[in-house]
Amino acid sequence: MWRCPLGLLLLLSLAGHVALGAKQGRVRRELAPGLHLRGIRDAGGRYCQEQDLCCRGRADDCALPYLGAICYCDLFCNRTVSDCCPDFWDFCLGVPPPFPPIQGCMHGGRIYPVLGTYWDNCNRCWQAGNHSAFWGMTLDEGIRYRLGTIRPSSLVMNMHEIYTVLNPGEVLPTAFEASEKWPNLIHEPLDQGNCAGSWAFSTAAVASDRVSIHSLGHMTPVLSPQNLLSCDTHQQQGCRGGRLDGAWWFLRRRGVVSDHCYPFSGRERDEAGPAPPCMMHSRAMGRGKRQATARCPNSHVNNNDIYQVTPVYRLGSNDKEIMKELMENGPVQALMEVHEDFFLYKGGIYSHTPVSLGRPERYRRHGTHSVKITGWGEETLPDGRTLKYWTAANSWGPAWGERGHFRIVRGVNECDIESFVLGVWGRVGMEDMGHH
Structure with missing residues (x-):
């Protein structure tokens, strides 16, 4: 070493x-x-x-x-x-x-x-720093307000994995970034503020990119996390946490509008206040498509198109399979465990540092989060070993990490990031492609 x-x-x-x-x-x-x-x-x-x-x-x-x-x-x-x-x-x-x-x-x-x-x-080595967004917050509050993905039930964790088969002799590139393969179709990181709604933010982020890619750029919406936070209420808790399987079910069966149409309202960590009511409902139009039954909550926007996805699928947890899926079909969603040191990440290739092992329990809290994996790469260390990493978008705004993104060690299930990875297809019909 x-x-x-x-x-x-x-x-x-x-x-x-x-x-x-x-x-x-x-x-x-x-x-x-x-x-x-x-x-x-x-x-x-x-x-x-x-x-x-x-x-x-x-x-x-x-x-x-x-x-x-x-x-x-x-x-x-x-x-x-x-x-x-x-x-x-x-x-x-x-x-x-x-x-x-x-x-x-x-x-x-x-x-x-x-x-x-x-x-x-x-x-x-990765760099730590102090983020102004977290000033005055305890670790407990960080875990309570900045994460917000409930660990899936054993039923969902046992969801059938779709195995991607690499062809004999197929070699994946050593580095890949979705924004380079699909320029202008990969959206910038979102900011969930002090809303424990990463379940809605990561889902909206992955769906936005995938609808854009699968419609060949004919539709490039930034989908609305608020639409999910306020309207997907079945066993979901809005800014107090939610489940990924429920979010994807809602996107498939009900659909959501763009973020312009239904902007994010919940940055406050006021747990006493009522959750904002759902202001966007949809109805079936036949052939599985849906249309909005209300105008946009943002009165300056008229486009209230509803965007939907096909059923979500789970990938195998082998990094090669995740890489192949990402390269062929676009960014994927990953569950991850967030530890106390992740809040302080400023740059480099992150791996959890057990500096607080001997500390009281309150310094070692962690919680479940979800993020969008956008690519991968590797770095050569001074001793000649190779350190492989994922690149991913968080939802803590552009000031956190590497302009809202982070890199994390790849291939060893660091912080459980390879244990539950999901993909989905945007629901795109011929009429959406400009062929009327």
Whole structure:
């Protein structure tokens, strides 16, 4: 296993702050963000004490690197927004710090903050960062409000898998991206806000791409997650979670309109408020097609066409089969387990880092999510091994991860991402193709 040079410990800071030079003068220092503002603190770290620094007046060179930023040990640090080192109050002033210390964990004789992501060996490094969308949220709230796919029942998990047969000698490319094969037909990641509705968002995202591909670009709708959240109410809980099989049943039997026609309304995490009522119903027109019985909830849009799909099918969990399906028919939907470190993903090839194994249960919570897999690739590591990955679109907006997308280790069922993968065909008739 490849080791970092000199056993270097790679620290991926959660603070996300740019390291400010220690001697950049008063103005820059007053603009420095407060290190303790968001509760990211190093417990028990020896900073002022270790260096026996200053503790008096104002001295910009009484500075130490801390969590990707700079912390200070002079009295000037103790202002309304503090950039003092964690042991400043205790060591310099002899008073307890103004925040409850969070205990760190020992590693190699040093104490590290519990929220960091650390690797001794750099063979699977991915970047963590702090996302403004999650500021002020606990892990519990993140799992409660940002996921929202209920793990399928054993009946659905035992759903018959459709096995894709690779022809003898068939070789799949080492890299593939749906947006390159089908330009302008693969839609950008959505943003579910604080609505635990990934069941509706990932379903709408996959269906949008597949209807566009299967109609050869004659129809390119961004389908409405809100239509599913508000109207697919049979054993579904809207922004409090739902099931993928129910979502696909609704898309096949009832259909949904575009996102323009029925825009997303539920970003709030107000559990007391009633769920918004369904404002879009459809009726049969014969031959299985349906039409809307109401105008668009968005009064500026007239096009209330109903889009439908054929019955959903489950793929085998072999990565080659998923790859072949993706390359031939378009993006697929995947269930995945989200752990605490996934919220902090900023880039690279993700794999779950068990940094919080020794932590209390509340730091190790995880929940079920669903995403859209759009492609794959591989990277060569410094030791010559190959790391294979999927590319996927999340529904946490474009500011999260790699412009709303992420890469995750492929071929080892990382976070269960290969265990339950679904495909579907857009329901496209000759009349939809412009042949009247």
